[in-house]
Amino acid sequence: MKPETKYKGSIKLSAIGDALGWITEFEKHTQSIKEKFGVERIDKFYTWQKTVGGRFYGYKDNIKAGSYSDDTQLLLAVARSIRSNGNLDHNYFAKIELANWLDYARGGGRTVKTAAEKIQRKSVQWFNNFYHFKINNGEINDYRQSGANGAAMRVLPIALANLGDIDKIKEEIFCNSIITHGHPRALLGAMLYGYAINQMIVIRPEDFNWENYITQIGLDFPKKFELSFLNKPELKEWLKEWNKSSNKSFEVVYEEVLIETQQYLRLVYQNIKQNISVQETLQKLGCFALATKGSGTSTVIAGIYLATKFHNQPLLSIIEAVNALGSDTDSIAAFAGGLVGALHGHNIIPEQWKCVQDIEYLDRTSERLLAISEDRLVEVHDNFPTQKKVLNNPRTDDFILNQEIEFIPLGYGKIINIDRQHTLTKGKYNLIIEANLDLGQSILVTKLFNDLNFETKLNKEKSISDIEHIIQLAAINLKPGVFDKFKDYLSKQKRISKDQLEMLKIIIENES
Numbered sequence: 001m002k003p004e005t006k007y008k009g010s011i012k013l014s015a016i017g018d019a020l021g022w023i024t025e026f027e028k029h030t031q032s033i034k035e036k037f038g039v040e041r042i043d044k045f046y047t048w049q050k051t052v053g054g055r056f057y058g059y060k061d062n063i064k065a066g067s068y069s070d071d072t073q074l075l076l077a078v079a080r081s082i083r084s085n086g087n088l089d090h091n092y093f094a095k096i097e098l099a100n101w102l103d104y105a106r107g108g109g110r111t112v113k114t115a116a117e118k119i120q121r122k123s124v125q126w127f128n129n130f131y132h133f134k135i136n137n138g139e140i141n142d143y144r145q146s147g148a149n150g151a152a153m154r155v156l157p158i159a160l161a162n163l164g165d166i167d168k169i170k171e172e173i174f175c176n177s178i179i180t181h182g183h184p185r186a187l188l189g190a191m192l193y194g195y196a197i198n199q200m201i202v203i204r205p206e207d208f209n210w211e212n213y214i215t216q217i218g219l220d221f222p223k224k225f226e227l228s229f230l231n232k233p234e235l236k237e238w239l240k241e242w243n244k245s246s247n248k249s250f251e252v253v254y255e256e257v258l259i260e261t262q263q264y265l266r267l268v269y270q271n272i273k274q275n276i277s278v279q280e281t282l283q284k285l286g287c288f289a290l291a292t293k294g295s296g297t298s299t300v301i302a303g304i305y306l307a308t309k310f311h312n313q314p315l316l317s318i319i320e321a322v323n324a325l326g327s328d329t330d331s332i333a334a335f336a337g338g339l340v341g342a343l344h345g346h347n348i349i350p351e352q353w354k355c356v357q358d359i360e361y362l363d364r365t366s367e368r369l370l371a372i373s374e375d376r377l378v379e380v381h382d383n384f385p386t387q388k389k390v391l392n393n394p395r396t397d398d399f400i401l402n403q404e405i406e407f408i409p410l411g412y413g414k415i416i417n418i419d420r421q422h423t424l425t426k427g428k429y430n431l432i433i434e435a436n437l438d439l440g441q442s443i444l445v446t447k448l449f450n451d452l453n454f455e456t457k458l459n460k461e462k463s464i465s466d467i468e469h470i471i472q473l474a475a476i477n478l479k480p481g482v483f484d485k486f487k488d489y490l491s492k493q494k495r496i497s498k499d500q501l502e503m504l505k506i507i508i509e510n511e512s
Contacts, residue, residue: 001345003374006201007160007329007366011075012349013318014156015338016356018071020322022063022107023048028326041323044352051109057448059421061106066355067109071153071334075227076441077101078176079157079365080409084377086162088172094119094126094179096409099268103392104407104443107330109294110135112150115143115180127234128241144246145273148294149331152190156338159194160369163201169194171229179239181296184250184257189296191225192217192261196304201342208343210272210308217304218265222258261297268305278320281305282508287327294328296359302327307343314348344387361440371447388412394447397431405435407445413437427451439481470501473508 025035030040037046045065052061094426098116107114110133117132118124118465132142155173158265162168170191178192196217203213207360209492242250264285271281286292287302310317317340321333340348356362371377388406389399391413399405417428417434433445467490474486 005345007370009346010338011366013337013341014334015068015072017318017333018330021069021333022069024329043319056425057423067357074154078154082161087398090126111146112180120415127238143182146181147185149296149299151181151186152193152296152300153331155190159197161372163373184254186296189300193300200339205344214269221262264301268509272309277494299332302332307339314344358441410437477508
């Protein structure tokens with residue numbers, strides 16, 4: 001099988017898993033699925049809706065069939081940050097890709113969004129983006145506690161671009177991961193996924209042996225994932241800051257997570273051997289528990305488990321992940337998809353899945369990553385000045401359909417749809433702009449605006465109400481002749497300020 005077939009399979013099936021799993025990510029019961037889509041299991045794309053932005057300022061995101069979420073958006077952002085030698089430009093990813101991703105993010109979690117906001121501070125560099133934020137119960141969540149899979153979900157391109165160089169894969173993944181996440185579960189989970197891809201992609205489907213594969217990953221696990229690169233200047237500074245405000249050192253916590261993860265791998269091995277159900281296995285991995293369902297290690301191992309258990313029915317590995325309701329369905333399905341795609345290639349993708357968003361761009365991204373891995377990438381960058389309107393963080397609502405725009409850093413494109421939705425809170429609305437970019441990616445940019453027409457109307461109504469009140473007072477307190485002149489005067493005024501109305505009110509009241 002050609003390497004290109006495997007690269008395209010891995011990238012596309014990762015995006016397909018994400019797109020299918022996004023549909024079920026917040027569903028808890030099959031009954032809900034049946035009511036919305038008329039089926040009990042999701043195995044194809046649907047058009048669906050999602051409320052975004054909360055009850056009072058939110059809008060309905062009308063999601064097209066095959067649309068992917070933040071998992072694939074950030075995977076593509078990482079892919080663009082990889083240079084021709086396989087190295088990541090961490091500063092570019094952090095300050096440009098990640099920061100601007102906030103304008104078109106779909107489905108992003110609080111941790112990654114907070115990291116994307118905080119990285120914009122001038123004093124912060126990619127290796128010291130420490131932050132904290134409040135969660136729902138008022139508790140403070142610290143960067144060091146951020147152990148979810150928001151790092152692992154984006155690192156597939158790093159493994160593909162540096163195929164065969166496992167030390168470089170681990171180091172580049174670690175450095176990219178610490179931009180957003182600080183807990184070892186997030187960091188080890190990301191490195192483990194990169195390692196699993198590296199091992200999978202060189203195996204022919206007919207030669208795959210699940211026992212050998214899992215055994216090889218788990219063999220000498222602590223040594224395999226030791227962090228020998230922490231002596232580099234930026235990482236030494238990061239480690240010093242990490243340990244400054246923690247009861248346990250990073251090294252101690254990392255060792256604990258290594259042991260925990262190795263035990264999870266043993267569990268997966270035994271459960272496949274004993275044919276334990278998917279539901280029970282995912283439960284034992286912590287994929288349904290609120291505290292661990294999004295864990296970087298648990299979800300990556302869940303993806304490894306499904307890809308190996310169903311290696312002879314590769315599409316089923318994705319479908320099982322998608323329908324594991326109550327788990328982090330989109331990320332687990334993306335991990336499983338990336339792995340089975342790396343094993344079987346893109347020829348296993350059925351027609352009904354080929355409408356995944358931006359499929360041609362996914363293919364071009366795969367081709368670029370393969371060229372990097374084979375040390376044959378030559379890129380030409382155009383830096384012509386542009387006169388096109390910039391779509392990033394729109395300040396005014398003056399965009400029109402089919403307008404040519406620029407979105408930094410993704411380049412030029414064209415607006416294909418504009419929607420405006422009023423919020424539950426009066427006087428506000430969401431501007432929703434969909435654009436197709438020349439590079440092949442499509443994005444949705446949203447911005448909350450004040451409804452100027454509504455405010456003008458509201459102010460006018462207030463003014464009319466105030467004037468009517470003044471006239472009523474004048475009719476009572478002024479002599480008939482004076483009242484007629486006063487009323488005539490008010491009718492000729494185009495605009496009367498609130499201060500003027502208040503002064504007139506005082507004068508009239510003092511006439512009585």
